Amino acid sequence: MAYKTILAVLDTPKNAAQVVEFSIALAEQYQSHIVGLHAETIAAVPIVAPMEIPDPTTVQALQDMAHTETMNVEKLFRDIAGRNGASHEWRSFLSSAGYSSAALIDSARTSDLVIAAQGESSLLTESRTELESFLFESGRPVLLVPYILKQPKPIKRVMIAWNGSREAARATFDALPFLKAADTVEIFSVDPPETSTQSSEMAGAEIAATLARHGVNVTVVRAETDNSLPPAAAIENRLSDSSIDLLVMGAYGHKRWWEMLFGGVTRTVLDSMTALTLLSR
Numbered sequence: 001m002a003y004k005t006i007l008a009v010l011d012t013p014k015n016a017a018q019v020v021e022f023s024i025a026l027a028e029q030y031q032s033h034i035v036g037l038h039a040e041t042i043a044a045v046p047i048v049a050p051m052e053i054p055d056p057t058t059v060q061a062l063q064d065m066a067h068t069e070t071m072n073v074e075k076l077f078r079d080i081a082g083r084n085g086a087s088h089e090w091r092s093f094l095s096s097a098g099y100s101s102a103a104l105i106d107s108a109r110t111s112d113l114v115i116a117a118q119g120e121s122s123l124l125t126e127s128r129t130e131l132e133s134f135l136f137e138s139g140r141p142v143l144l145v146p147y148i149l150k151q152p153k154p155i156k157r158v159m160i161a162w163n164g165s166r167e168a169a170r171a172t173f174d175a176l177p178f179l180k181a182a183d184t185v186e187i188f189s190v191d192p193p194e195t196s197t198q199s200s201e202m203a204g205a206e207i208a209a210t211l212a213r214h215g216v217n218v219t220v221v222r223a224e225t226d227n228s229l230p231p232a233a234a235i236e237n238r239l240s241d242s243s244i245d246l247l248v249m250g251a252y253g254h255k256r257w258w259e260m261l262f263g264g265v266t267r268t269v270l271d272s273m274t275a276l277t278l279l280s281r
Contacts, residue, residue: 002030002177007111007140010038010073015117015147020080022145022276023115025152027086030177034088035111036077039095039104040070108138115143118273136251141174141280146273153245155276156183160248161235162204163189167250171280172207175248178278179211182246185218187211188238190231236274244275251279 008023010016023034042063070092081088095101108114116135135142155178162168172179179185187204204220211218223234239247 002032003112004030004032005035005111005113006032007035007037007108007114008077009114009116009135010036010077011117013069013072013076016073016076017080018145018147018150019115019117020077022143022149022152024081024084024086026113026115026143028084029181032087032112034081034086035107036074036081036088036090037104037107038070038073038092039101040066040092042066042094104134105137108134108140111140113143114138114140115145118144118146118277135279136281139281141171141278142251144273144277144279146275146277148274149276155181155245157242157244158182158185158246158248159235159238159242159244159275160185160187160207161190161250162187162207163250164203165250167281169207169250171248171250171278172211174280175246175278176214178246178248179216179218180214183217185211185216186238186242186244187218187220188235189220189222190234191223191225191227239275247273247275247277249277249279251281 003026006023006027008019010019020034020036026032027034074090074092077088077090091107093101093103095103114135158175158179160168160172160175160179162172187208189203203222208218208220221238223229223238225234229237235247235249238244
């Protein structure tokens with residue numbers, strides 16, 4: 001198994017270069033094809049008070065700005081990919097729904113891996129909500145690049161945030177190419193509960209045995225905090241203490257459609273992420 005088709009989500013000119021560079025680094029490792037994806041949103045129609053007449057001049061100006069951004073992102077993508085000799089193609093969609101467009105989601109669903117930038121703020125802005133909804137609905141593993149990481153580096157140390165959930169299992173197996181190539185992989189559980197099928201002392205042991213059969217160099221670590229430390233803080237501390245290159249974890253969301261964001265522990269970790277993070281749902 002390898003990531004043969006990588007979808008690079010190029011949201012803005014500000015983060016496009018970072019995402020392209022990381023995509024190329026992985027493409028070289030796995031001999032992948034890179035698809036550069038950008039959504040050009042159709043401008044909303046401003047209303048001129050008091051007669052509520054659409055202002056066509058303003059609409060055109062907004063659309064021209066959006067199209068200029070699309071051309072700048074495309075040029076950057078083609079220049080970097082071409083300079084590195086990467087197999088690549090460009091896809092740009094004009095959509096009133098932005099990244100919630102069915103065409104963009106369909107592109108993601110036919111890829112092995114989606115790569116996107118973390119973003120710069122924990123504020124739930126409209127654009128961030130829209131992009132996270134797209135990533136959440138894609139059904140594909142998403143590799144988020146922290147904005148503090150400016151240059152790609154080898155993924156040697158991997159940590160799996162393990163709680164035995166469906167999402168955590170999905171993320172673990174979606175990350176298998178990374179796990180097999182890494183020097184060390186750590187299964188990390190925070191205050192694992194006693195269940196009818198497994199004691200807290202055995203948390204992570206079974207998934208570790210499964211990964212070992214794939215040739216993964218894996219260890220199991222459990223953090224007992226006595227509920228004195230939130231799980232997200234325990235994960236962040238472990239990332240820093242162990243110099244982790246890649247965090248693998250499940251993505252969770254709220255039920256209301258307008259809150260279809262990465263929630264709970266996942267949200268807290270993403271807002272202060274220091275390592276590449278692979279998410280699956």
